[in-house]
Amino acid sequence: MNQAVPPIIASVPGQDQATLFLAGATERPHHAYLLTGPEGSGKRLGMRAFAAALLCADGGCGSCRSCRLALGERHPNMLVLEPTGPDILVGRDSSDFNTARWLAGRAHLTAPEPGRKLMVVIQADRLRIEAADVLLKVLEEPPPDTIFLLLSARPDEIPDTVRSRCQAVAFPPLTEEFAVGTLVGEGIPEDRARLACRLAGGNLGRARRLARDEGGLGFRDHVLDAARRAQDGPAGALAAAEAMASAAKEFKAGLGSELEAELEPMLDERGKPDEAFRGVIRRMQDAHDRRVRRAEREFYDWSLLALATFFRDASLLAAGGDEELVINLDLREELARQGWSAGDGARALAHVEEARADLADETNLNPRLILERLFLRLSSLGAARTASVQ
Numbered sequence: 296m297n298q299a300v301p302p303i304i305a306s307v308p309g310q311d312q313a314t315l316f317l318a319g320a321t322e323r324p325h326h327a328y329l330l331t332g333p334e335g336s337g338k339r340l341g342m343r344a345f346a347a348a349l350l351c352a353d354g355g356c357g358s359c360r361s362c363r364l365a366l367g368e369r370h371p372n373m374l375v376l377e378p379t380g381p382d383i384l385v386g387r388d389s390s391d392f393n394t395a396r397w398l399a400g401r402a403h404l405t406a407p408e409p410g411r412k413l414m415v416v417i418q419a420d421r422l423r424i425e426a427a428d429v430l431l432k433v434l435e436e437p438p439p440d441t442i443f444l445l446l447s448a449r450p451d452e453i454p455d456t457v458r459s460r461c462q463a464v465a466f467p468p469l470t471e472e473f474a475v476g477t478l479v480g481e482g483i484p485e486d487r488a489r490l491a492c493r494l495a496g497g498n499l500g501r502a503r504r505l506a507r508d509e510g511g512l513g514f515r516d517h518v519l520d521a522a523r524r525a526q527d528g529p530a531g532a533l534a535a536a537e538a539m540a541s542a543a544k545e546f547k548a549g550l551g552s553e554l555e556a557e558l559e560p561m562l563d564e565r566g567k568p569d570e571a572f573r574g575v576i577r578r579m580q581d582a583h584d585r586r587v588r589r590a591e592r593e594f595y596d597w598s599l600l601a602l603a604t605f606f607r608d609a610s611l612l613a614a615g616g617d618e619e620l621v622i623n624l625d626l627r628e629e630l631a632r633q634g635w636s637a638g639d640g641a642r643a644l645a646h647v648e649e650a651r652a653d654l655a656d657e658t659n660l661n662p663r664l665i666l667e668r669l670f671l672r673l674s675s676l677g678a679a680r681t682a683s684v685q
């Protein structure tokens with residue numbers, strides 16, 4: 296067997312064993328794979344690269360149309376099933392978009408373009424039992440030239456019957472040193488790379504977005520500014536909640552133009568979707584609509600997560616913890632100057648986490664009230680005072 300690793304697969308960082316395995320599998324692929332590993336370990340990137348290698352006429356050159364489309368999960372021969380709510384549903388019939396029956400219905404159809412067909416299931420552990428049964432039927436009698444790629448961070452929650460039909464490929468977590476080194480290699484200054492990696496909790500893709508994007512660390516700036524306002528007592532706390540709410544609205548408004556830019560290459564001269572891309576475009580639009588609906592909550596969650604790391608650092612330092620474990624490395628002096636007690640830091644952290652949990656509950660219709668309560672609590676704790684330096 297030719298053991299040369301296709302360029303597209305070689306570009307997946309830090310997962311030599313998994314990529315060697317996938318490279319070896321491109322010539323005579325099995326009909327189903329299960330890629331496992333925690334968020335941020337690169338399994339989705341690995342799936343895209345493997346898909347590109349399977350669809351590219353040159354076995355994964357990394358630069359042709361097929362490779363580029365596969366890397367963006369936009370190749371017409373690539374169907375992607377992804378949970379849109381808590382679970383992946385079985386669906387009414389094969390016309391019920393983004394359900395197990397929808398995917399299964401397409402497994403036996405001819406691919407839109409010549410070549411293989413790939414059926415991808417993201418977060419396969421979220422398949423409802425009935426949905427897993429539908430998938431199992433196609434896995435048991437796999438259509439020719441069709442390859443299933445299942446991804447999961449919790450493979451033990453996938454029914455054994457489905458798991459046993461797949462070859463498993465493990466993507467172990469990447470170390471912080473590796474993630475920082477990767478970003479530094481891409482031209483990001485080390486301080487910023489390390490900060491982004493810690494704020495992203497070891498998720499390389501998220502760390503890259505935080506570090507590269509001008510506004511990537513903006514969540515943290517906004518929320519620390521708000522915390523500074525809250526130090527001026529109850530009126531400051533209400534103003535802080537107000538400022539967060541308008542920053543969230545701005546974030547939501549900014550998302551609108553992103554979709555247009557992404558869809559543009561898939562439209563014909565008249566601005567209509569190219570036939571082969573209909574399914575792909577529909578999925579992108581759905582994902583976009585979902586994201587816009589959740590935009591404000593997403594903004595709050597990212598911001599409060601950043602605020603939580605700030606208070607976590609404060610209690611860590613107050614308790615005499617290892618300075619090496621600080622997340623907000625660039626705020627170390629500020630944190631030290633503010634003289635936190637470990638108890639206050641921990642209480643502030645608990646308030647932030649409670650607010651995050653309340654905001655994550657979508658039945659809770661008034662995010663503004665949750666923010667006001669949080670900043671009032673921080674204000675009376677005197678916690679917000681400490682976030683105010685410079």
Ligand SMILES: [Zn+2]
Binds near residue numbers: 351354359361
């Ligand atoms: Zn190619």
